[in-house]
Amino acid sequence: MRDVAIVAAGQSEFGEFPQKSIKEIFAEAFDDMKSSLAGALDPSVIEAAYVGTLGVGGFQLGQPGPLLAKHVGLGNIPVTRVENACASGGFALLSAVLAVGSGQYDVVLAAGVEKMRDTSAMQGRYWLGVSGDTEYERLAGLTFAGIYAVMASRYMHDYHVPKKYLSMVAVKNHSHGALNPKAHFQRKITLEQAMGAANVAYPLNLFDCSPTSDGAAAVLVTSLERAREFTPSPVKVLGFGAGTDYLAIHERRSITGLEAARIAATKAFAMAGISPSDIDVAEVHDCFTIAEIMAYEDIGFAGRGEGWKLLEAGETTLGGRMPVNPSGGLKAKGHPLGATGIAQAVEIFNQLRGKAGKRQVAGARFGLTHNVGGSGGAATVFIFGIDA
Amino acid sequence: MRDVAIVAAGQSEFGEFPQKSIKEIFAEAFDDMKSSLAGALDPSVIEAAYVGTLGVGGFQLGQPGPLLAKHVGLGNIPVTRVENACASGGFALLSAVLAVGSGQYDVVLAAGVEKMRDTSAMQGRYWLGVSGDTEYERLAGLTFAGIYAVMASRYMHDYHVPKKYLSMVAVKNHSHGALNPKAHFQRKITLEQAMGAANVAYPLNLFDCSPTSDGAAAVLVTSLERAREFTPSPVKVLGFGAGTDYLAIHERRSITGLEAARIAATKAFAMAGISPSDIDVAEVHDCFTIAEIMAYEDIGFAGRGEGWKLLEAGETTLGGRMPVNPSGGLKAKGHPLGATGIAQAVEIFNQLRGKAGKRQVAGARFGLTHNVGGSGGAATVFIFGIDA
Numbered sequence: 193m194r195d196v197a198i199v200a201a202g203q204s205e206f207g208e209f210p211q212k213s214i215k216e217i218f219a220e221a222f223d224d225m226k227s228s229l230a231g232a233l234d235p236s237v238i239e240a241a242y243v244g245t246l247g248v249g250g251f252q253l254g255q256p257g258p259l260l261a262k263h264v265g266l267g268n269i270p271v272t273r274v275e276n277a278c279a280s281g282g283f284a285l286l287s288a289v290l291a292v293g294s295g296q297y298d299v300v301l302a303a304g305v306e307k308m309r310d311t312s313a314m315q316g317r318y319w320l321g322v323s324g325d326t327e328y329e330r331l332a333g334l335t336f337a338g339i340y341a342v343m344a345s346r347y348m349h350d351y352h353v354p355k356k357y358l359s360m361v362a363v364k365n366h367s368h369g370a371l372n373p374k375a376h377f378q379r380k381i382t383l384e385q386a387m388g389a390a391n392v393a394y395p396l397n398l399f400d401c402s403p404t405s406d407g408a409a410a411v412l413v414t415s416l417e418r419a420r421e422f423t424p425s426p427v428k429v430l431g432f433g434a435g436t437d438y439l440a441i442h443e444r445r446s447i448t449g450l451e452a453a454r455i456a457a458t459k460a461f462a463m464a465g466i467s468p469s470d471i472d473v474a475e476v477h478d479c480f481t482i483a484e485i486m487a488y489e490d491i492g493f494a495g496r497g498e499g500w501k502l503l504e505a506g507e508t509t510l511g512g513r514m515p516v517n518p519s520g521g522l523k524a525k526g527h528p529l530g531a532t533g534i535a536q537a538v539e540i541f542n543q544l545r546g547k548a549g550k551r552q553v554a555g556a557r558f559g560l561t562h563n564v565g566g567s568g569g570a571a572t573v574f575i576f577g578i579d580a
Numbered sequence: 581m582r583d584v585a586i587v588a589a590g591q592s593e594f595g596e597f598p599q600k601s602i603k604e605i606f607a608e609a610f611d612d613m614k615s616s617l618a619g620a621l622d623p624s625v626i627e628a629a630y631v632g633t634l635g636v637g638g639f640q641l642g643q644p645g646p647l648l649a650k651h652v653g654l655g656n657i658p659v660t661r662v663e664n665a666c667a668s669g670g671f672a673l674l675s676a677v678l679a680v681g682s683g684q685y686d687v688v689l690a691a692g693v694e695k696m697r698d699t700s701a702m703q704g705r706y707w708l709g710v711s712g713d714t715e716y717e718r719l720a721g722l723t724f725a726g727i728y729a730v731m732a733s734r735y736m737h738d739y740h741v742p743k744k745y746l747s748m749v750a751v752k753n754h755s756h757g758a759l760n761p762k763a764h765f766q767r768k769i770t771l772e773q774a775m776g777a778a779n780v781a782y783p784l785n786l787f788d789c790s791p792t793s794d795g796a797a798a799v800l801v802t803s804l805e806r807a808r809e810f811t812p813s814p815v816k817v818l819g820f821g822a823g824t825d826y827l828a829i830h831e832r833r834s835i836t837g838l839e840a841a842r843i844a845a846t847k848a849f850a851m852a853g854i855s856p857s858d859i860d861v862a863e864v865h866d867c868f869t870i871a872e873i874m875a876y877e878d879i880g881f882a883g884r885g886e887g888w889k890l891l892e893a894g895e896t897t898l899g900g901r902m903p904v905n906p907s908g909g910l911k912a913k914g915h916p917l918g919a920t921g922i923a924q925a926v927e928i929f930n931q932l933r934g935k936a937g938k939r940q941v942a943g944a945r946f947g948l949t950h951n952v953g954g955s956g957g958a959a960t961v962f963i964f965g966i967d968a
Contacts, residue, residue, distance in 0.1 A: 193682045240822075246642055254634055254665035254711040258824045258957040262831075268843050270822035271958065272671045273663040277642035283660045287675060294581045294681035323642040434628075434658035436646045443650075455656050569646040570659065 193293035195416035197426035197579060200228045201541035203534075206376045206407035206526030208309040214251050214406075215263045218305045221408035221531070222264040228541075229422060235264065238412070239297040241271045242287040244280030244304035245530035249311035260305065277323035278479060279565030280304060281409065281533025282572030286434055288413040298415050304535070305408035306528035323566025325440035337401055337480065339441060339567045341393035344482035347448045348395065351497035353485075355395050359386035360503040361481035362399040365517050368510055369524025371551040376405045376526030400481040405526030409534035411541065416579065427541050428579040430466070430558070432572065433459025439569040448497070450568035453477075453490035457562070460573040461492070464558075468492035471514060471575070472556040473543045475536035477564040478521040487562050488516070491573065510551060518543065518551040533563035533572060544578045581681035583804035585814035585967060588616045589929035591922075594764045594795035594914030596697040602639050602794075603651045606693045609796035609919070610652040616929075617810060623652065626800070627685040629659045630675040632668030632692035633918035637699035648693065665711035666867060667953030668692060669797065669921025670960030674822055676801040686803050692923070693796035694916035711954025713828035725789055725868065727829060727955045729781035732870035735836045736783065739885035741873075743783050747774035748891040749869035750787040753905050756898055757912025759939040764793045764914030788869040793914030797922035799929065804967065815929050816967040818854070818946070820960065821847025827957040836885070838956035841865075841878040845950070848961040849880070852946075856880035859902060859963070860944040861931045863924035865952040866909040875950050876904070879961065898939055906931065906939040921951035921960060932966045 202224025204217045212220075226233045243257040252259050257273035274284040281304035288302035324330045324339055334342075347353065363386050369375040381399060389398040412422065419426035435455030441447050461467060468491055476491070478484035488499030493514065502508050508516035519525045519539040522532060540559035542548045559576045590612025592605045600608075614621045631645040640647050645661035662672040669692035676690035712718045712727055722730075735741060751774050757763040769787060777786040800810065807814035823843030829835050849855060856879055864879070866872035876887030881902065890896050896904035907913045907927040910920060928947035930936045947964045 193684045250714075252714045252827075254663065255827055255954050255957045257664060258953070259713065259827050261824060262826050266824075268824045268839060270671075270674065270960075271664075271824045272675065275642065275661045275663060276645060276659075283658075286658065287660065287678075290675075290679050290682045290684060293684060294678045296581045296678060296681060325647065326638075326640045436649060436654075436656045436659045438650050439640075439643055439647050451656060565646070566643050569643045572658075 194295060196289050196292045196429045197414055197416045197419040198411045198537065198541050199414050199419050199422035199426045200225045200412040201538040202228050203374060203409035203538045204407050205374050206405045206528060209406045210310055214305060214307040215260060217307060217406055218260045218408045219264050221303065221410045225410040225412060236267050237299050238266055238269065238301050239299050240269050240291055241266060241301040241303065242274050242284040243271065244274050244284030244533060245306055246275060246277065246280060248306055248308050248529065251307060276570045277566035278529050279533055279563045279570045279572055280530040282563030285411065285533060285537060285574065286432060286572055289429055289432060292413050292415055298418050300413045301410060302413055302534060303408065303410040304531040304533060306530045307406045308404040308528060309406050328440040328442065335393060337393040337396055340480040340482055341396045342441065343447045344395050347482060350448055353500050356387065357485065357500040357503055358395065358400055358481040359383055361478060361484045362386045362523055364503065364509050365478060365521040365523040368518050368551055369520025372520050372525055375520040375524050376403055377524045396480055402479045402522035402527040405528040407526055407528035407531045409531045409538050411534055411537050425545050426579050427544050427576050429574060430577045431460040431464030431575040433457060433463065434572045436570050437568055439566060441567055449486050449490050450564060450571060452568050453487065453562060453564060453571040453573065456571045456573040457491045460575050464575040466558060466575065471558050471560045473518060473540065473553040474516045474560040474562065475519060475539050476516055476562040478517060478523050479527060483564065491560065491562055515553050518548065518553060536561035536563060537574065540576050544576060582683060584677050584680045584817045585802055585804045585807040586799045586925065586929050587802050587807050587810035587814045588613045588800040589926040590616050591762060591797035591926045592795050593762045594793045594916060597794045598698055602693060602695040603648060605695060605794055606648045606796045607652050609691065609798045613798040613800060624655050625687050626654055626657065626689050627687050628657050628679055629654060629689040629691065630662050630672040631659065632662050632672030632921060633694055634663055634665065634668060636694055636696050636917060639695060664958045665953035666917050667921055667951045667958045667960055668918040670951030673921060673925060673962065674820060674960055677817055677820060680801050680803055686806050688801045689798060690801055690922060691796065691798040692919040692921060694918045695794045696792040696916060697794050716828040716830065723781060725781040725784055728868040728870055729784045730829065731835045732783050735870060738836055741888050744775065745873065745888040745891055746783065746788055746869040747771055749866060749872045750774045750911055752891065752897050753866060753909040753911040756906050756939055757908025760908045760913055763908040763912050764791055765912045784868055790867045790910035790915040793916040795914055795916035795919045797919045797926050799922055799925050813933050814967050815932050815964050817962060818965045819848040819852030819963040821845060822960045824958050825956055827954060829955055837874050837878050838952060838959060840956050841875065841950060841952060841959040841961065844959045844961040845879045848963050852963040854946060854963065859946050859948045861906060861928065861941040862904045862948040862950065863907060863927050864904055864950040866905060866911050867915060871952065879948065879950055903941050906936065906941060924949035924951060925962065928964050932964060
């Protein structure tokens with residue numbers, strides 16, 4: 193496959209915006225992406241688009257892709273909606289990378305969007321179990337937080353990990369989110385607050401759970417050959433991988449890690465020709481605090497059962513050896529499902545170009561994104577580097 | 581982009597199957613696809629999969645792709661759900677073709693599925709307007725049949741076309757469906773029956789509307805280079821194109837044709853290097869009878885405002901110059917939304933290999949599929965030929 197790069201990236205504010213329609217939120221991300229370019233972007237150069245969204249709330253049950261693409265002024269180009277639960281954004285990016293990689297298109301938009309905060313209670317019940325297995329989990333009453341609670345319980349039991357370490361993920365990511373003017377939550381929390389919050393699904397409490405958010409994100413993917421028509425500092429896609437697993441967790445080999453993410457990471461590192469220790473900054477899928485700890489292990493930042501130790505040493509905090517979720521992650525930046533995988537790429541794009549403001553990881557050369565669908569039914573991992 | 585072929589194709593029965601789960605219907609198509617191969621298929625050779633579905637009825641709100649892929653025994657490969665309303669299947673095929681075209685994967689599954697016949701009334705109301713613009717059409721009370729009724733009225737007015745010609749599409753496609761043992765409706769109807777049926781949305785009556793159906797379809801896409809590992813007679817993808825338009829029909833330049841389909845067809849013919857008159861057999865998106873007449877014109881089989889004349893001459897009937905919808909089309913074969921675009925490719929695959937049974941178009945060398953999303957918000961066109 194030919195080389196592919198990201199040349200522009202942007203996102204809307206993440207949060208609760210009853211005054212903004214989903215079209216406006218999408219356009220906000222698209223415009224922010226355009227403003228990351230030195231010059232103007234003529235939308236007619238975009239030859240295809242992929243939009244990741246679950247369409248929570250049913251704002252447009254079919255064809256949200258064309259609807260949103262036409263709203264931001266794209267031509268009558270192929271627009272495909274891609275859905276893989278909370279990894280919809282990652283799979284939209286994967287589709288865009290393959291489309292450019294094929295040589296069929298040179299300039300492709302990958303975007304994601306979700307508007308979750310004005311969903312009715314009826315719809316809410318319906319989609320809260322969106323990403324569990326309908327037959328074995330959702331209809332049986334297992335909530336989505338409940339699924340991750342089962343994983344957390346097993347992880348804490350198997351590896352003798354106190355609850356404190358889950359809370360440390362929340363504290364870290366809130367401290368990062370406080371530096372991100374587009375984050376849903378821009379305030380720090382203490383370990384005491386994190387540990388003492390109201391229970392959701394034991395051992396997960398309120399601060400172990402990412403919020404539901406409104407938001408969108410967008411990146412422009414081009415062939416590396418044409419990237420410098422758009423920017424002097426493109427971010428190259430060095431490697432990528434995607435994996436799948438059974439949706440129902442009882443069918444999996446293990447529930448203290450996500451096989452789909454392990455497969456995705458292994459493929460991405462093999463393609464990039466680098467190893468986990470080369471990564472300078474990562475955005476990982478911390479839909480629940482336990483998920484970030486499992487991510488450390490699935491990606492290879494830590495050995496099996498040892499991810500939580502990175503937190504104690506502060507290695508993944510800004511200023512540490514390898515900051516994870518400098519954006520605030522899903523926990524503090526917010527988690528508008530379809531937008532998340534794209535927004536992770538936006539953060540890494542900015543980090544690698546030295547444009548991440550107060551949360552800049554100094555001298556970051558290699559960045560990684562890790563986006564999980566549901567409870568691990570699917571995952572994507574991308575590795576990026578500045579093209580020097 | 582490197583050359584790509586279809587090496588296996590199959591579909592489930594289309595119809596009403598309360599006794600079969602969506603997983604079973606999907607597996608039926610997958611197994612039928614396998615049986616089109618001379619030898620056995622080891623599912624582990626499949627490197628990625630794309631599943632087109634709207635998920636009507638919410639059988640699995642997120643991640644139906646991984647769920648269905650694991651059910652038929654695929655490995656933990658990347659599986660992406662693709663949605664573009666009734667063109668979900670066509671866009672799943674497009675994604676698979678690009679994925680193989682990129683060189684990243686050699687063997688990719690493209691499939692589609694829908695289970696529409698056991699949907700509750702509440703859900704039914706919700707998704708019946710699935711493919712219209714939610715703000716301007718669905719919430720305003722315009723049904724999906726209503727949208728096509730507006731188009732039909734305008735077409736009949738502009739080109740002075742009597743209602744009879746709409747009904748002739750239904751008569752033709754029912755006569756073809758009577759020859760297809762997997763069709764939802766396998767009986768002929770008379771012109772009198774077609775014209776005298778109960779009104780749905782004037783000028784469209786019951787026989788102008790395709791049914792809601794349960795069904796699935798699957799094709800195996802490989803690089804042309806590797807195609808003969810699977811079959812001595814692969815069907816080559818000669819050309820493809822996809823287009824988009826505003827969802828809301830009041831925003832379009834014209835409503836007597838679909839711009840998205842015109843764009844898709846123009847691109848597909850340019851890529852294939854042949855012209856509409858070279859096509860021997862076509863499967864077009866006759867969700868309503870008017871849609872088939874517009875398809876003739878959008879593809880280029882007839883001039884603007886002259887598509888209906890092909891019906892009078894019997895040119896698109898089996899035995900005519902260029903049979904259209906020998907499978908029975910959406911009207912008689914059935915229209916399980918996400919499966920339709922793939923099922924069209926299944927029919928052309930069989931036609932080009934001389935395996936279409938009683939509805940075989942003798943000596944067919946070039947075949948075309950035309951799949952429309954919603955009322956024309958998106959469309960794909962593929963042109964296929966036997967690789968000799």
